Amino acid sequence: MKKPVIISIKGVQNGDSDQKEVMELVTQGILMGDEADGYSLIYPESELTGLEGTITTFCIGKDRITLRREGTLNSEMIFQEGERHVSLYETPYGGLMLGVNTRKAWADIGATGGDLEIRYALEVDNEKIGENSFEIHVTEPVPGASVAGQ
Secondary structure, eight states: OEEEEEEEEEEEEEETTSOEEEEEEEEEEEEEEETTTEEEEEEEOOGGGTOTTEEEEEEEOSSOEEEEEEESSEEEEEEOTTOEEEEEEEETTEEEEEEEEEEEEEEEEETTEEEEEEEEEEEETTEEEEEEEEEEEEEOOOTTOOOTTO
């Protein structure tokens, strides 16, 4: 299965200075896969996120959610509840080793859409830099409707 969807994303970054940065985005994307093998949610980043030229993919499996970004920057973050994963975050300016301590990785996704929630602590060089979260809602497009900014 491969179908167009509307993706609503709310991302929250809480840094060490108690400053909360909230980013909300509604975009068009693709939902692929099935219940047996898991689903993938794919969308192009925009100028709004500062990642224009990057394709983001959430791979949703039974016990983990993997976030992959390819293009202007390349990274892979694995979210597995109660686990810590380390990965390379490549930017045009160089690479960083990121540690991801997942507090919550929950998904209820099916052929018509659904929801994801990810909460995690982020580390750079074993130093905690903040608590972050994603809340994602996926729906089928309304016929004849367009997404603002698209």
